[in-house]
Amino acid sequence: MTVIDPILADVQKPTSQARGLPNAHYTDPDKFAEERDALFGAGWAGLAVASDVPETGDAVPITFLDIPLLLIRGRDNVVRVFQNICRHRGMILVEAPRRIEGAIRCPYHSWCYSTRGQLVATPHVGGPGFNTHSDLDRSTLGLIEVRSHVWRDVVWVNMSGNAPAFEEAMADVIARWSDFEQPMHHGGTDSQFTLTVESNWKLAVENYCESYHLPWVHPGLNSYSRLEDHYNIEIDGLTSGQGTLVYRQLTGKAGQRFADFTGLDDKWEAGAEYLAIYPNVLLGVHRDHAFAIVLRPDGPTRTQEHVHLYYATADTDAELRETNARQWKEVFEEDIFVVEGMQRGRRAPGFDGGRFSPAMDGPTHCFHRWAATRIAQRRASA
Amino acid sequence: MTRTLDTALLRAHAVGDLAALVALYHEAAMQAEDEDCAGFYLTHAYVFALERGDARSDLLRAELVRLGRDSIAPPEAAPNAA
Numbered sequence: 001m002t003v004i005d006p007i008l009a010d011v012q013k014p015t016s017q018a019r020g021l022p023n024a025h026y027t028d029p030d031k032f033a034e035e036r037d038a039l040f041g042a043g044w045a046g047l048a049v050a051s052d053v054p055e056t057g058d059a060v061p062i063t064f065l066d067i068p069l070l071l072i073r074g075r076d077n078v079v080r081v082f083q084n085i086c087r088h089r090g091m092i093l094v095e096a097p098r099r100i101e102g103a104i105r106c107p108y109h110s111w112c113y114s115t116r117g118q119l120v121a122t123p124h125v126g127g128p129g130f131n132t133h134s135d136l137d138r139s140t141l142g143l144i145e146v147r148s149h150v151w152r153d154v155v156w157v158n159m160s161g162n163a164p165a166f167e168e169a170m171a172d173v174i175a176r177w178s179d180f181e182q183p184m185h186h187g188g189t190d191s192q193f194t195l196t197v198e199s200n201w202k203l204a205v206e207n208y209c210e211s212y213h214l215p216w217v218h219p220g221l222n223s224y225s226r227l228e229d230h231y232n233i234e235i236d237g238l239t240s241g242q243g244t245l246v247y248r249q250l251t252g253k254a255g256q257r258f259a260d261f262t263g264l265d266d267k268w269e270a271g272a273e274y275l276a277i278y279p280n281v282l283l284g285v286h287r288d289h290a291f292a293i294v295l296r297p298d299g300p301t302r303t304q305e306h307v308h309l310y311y312a313t314a315d316t317d318a319e320l321r322e323t324n325a326r327q328w329k330e331v332f333e334e335d336i337f338v339v340e341g342m343q344r345g346r347r348a349p350g351f352d353g354g355r356f357s358p359a360m361d362g363p364t365h366c367f368h369r370w371a372a373t374r375i376a377q378r379r380a381s382a
Numbered sequence: 383m384t385r386t387l388d389t390a391l392l393r394a395h396a397v398g399d400l401a402a403l404v405a406l407y408h409e410a411a412m413q414a415e416d417e418d419c420a421g422f423y424l425t426h427a428y429v430f431a432l433e434r435g436d437a438r439s440d441l442l443r444a445e446l447v448r449l450g451r452d453s454i455a456p457p458e459a460a461p462n463a464a
Binding site for chain 1: 418419420421422424425426428429431432433434435436439446451452453
């Protein structure tokens with residue numbers, strides 16, 4: 001018989017009656033481990049962006065939820081994700097980002113793998129100078145690949161390997177933003193930055209997907225983007241966020257602007273949307289640029305926010321690009337004190353997960369409801 | 383292996399000079415007094431050639447296969463295959 005956790009049941013109530021996830025989900029390593037499987041492993045989670053490995057052979061080791069992974073662009077120009085370990089003794093293969101010119105050679109006993117993961121050499125495995133053994137079939141000992149998919153430059157991974165196909169799982173959000181299914185170009189080194197926050201990853205999601213805080217935490221936006229110019233977005237079990245009706249394009253000193261994406265519906269002329277794709281990818285689209293933020297948890301109380309900006313054309317005005325990146329960085333930095341403050345608040349024993357504004361906190365509660373449902377499902381199947 | 387070759391190999395290892403390692407281990411294989419010794423050095427030359435994406439890896443592997451010390455790689459497994 002499935003035992004319903006009364007706390008998780010409370011989280012799943014209607015927004016007006018629900019409370020949020022309790023403190024332990026933000027501080028407890030055991031809950032963090034549970035969420036790794038229930039929230040990250042079971043579906044599609046963001047790992048990195050394909051632009052992290054722009055050239056063939058580029059390889060970036062990433063410790064994701066304590067799991068050593070390797071992001072690599074193969075000689076066939078396909079981006080893949082592998083577990084970053086040798087199939088021999090489990091040694092870490094790649095310690096730092098670098099270009100693989102030929103094969104990935106394990107630094108321990110020099111077993112070698114192609115950039116597509118095949119085991120291609122096993123030196124001395126049959127004794128000195130004998131590189132084969134009848135009991136060792138190289139074709140079965142390639143690198144362990146993690147199921148992955150690239151969409152909007154984000155490299156999504158499905159650790160369990162059995163989630164629905166990405167296009168199926170994300171169908172609603174792909175359809176919502178179908179206007180933006182067109183080439184976009186990473187702005188380069190001046191259009192990416194990383195913020196480290198002393199906070200559980202969920203607080204970054206929760207803060208991102210609601211507009212309630214905007215006039216208080218980002219007063220600079222008030223001059224043209226008022227609270228009433230925003231609307232909530234909720235797609236149960238997939239994403240939530242906010243939209244604005246008054247997006248204003250950045251204009252340079254000489255009147256220059258970024259080129260628009262092509263063929264957009266009129267609603268995007270002054271509209272923009274910001275979605276938290278559960279669990280850990282925060283996306284934004286505007287007529288002339290987009291961004292992706294991949295949240296990488298580093299334990300239950302620290303998160304790295306990897307921010308990347310994209311444009312409709314490969315060639316953009318450098319000054320304008322730099323200004324845009326700086327402005328977004330300022331906005332995201334303004335959020336740090338609240339996510340870190342809420343994290344410290346999770347040490348207060350009297351906090352019961354908090355109540356939601358029925359009018360304003362729908363997107364945040366949508367995320368909580370999804371998390372509670374997935375955790376309950378995980379426990380039921382255990 | 384001559385002392386000069388040994389010294390050169392140690393230096394190449396110290397600085398991670400893969401091209402030199404391929405050449406020096408190949409040279410060591412050529413100087414080897416028996417096939418076991420040659421197979422050992424050829425293996426090292428081959429591995430470092432693989433690592434640097436060196437075209438010599440095909441020839442080194444072919445030599446190892448000829449000596450019965452490696453298998454013929456399926457084409458798609460070659461690290462330089464498109």
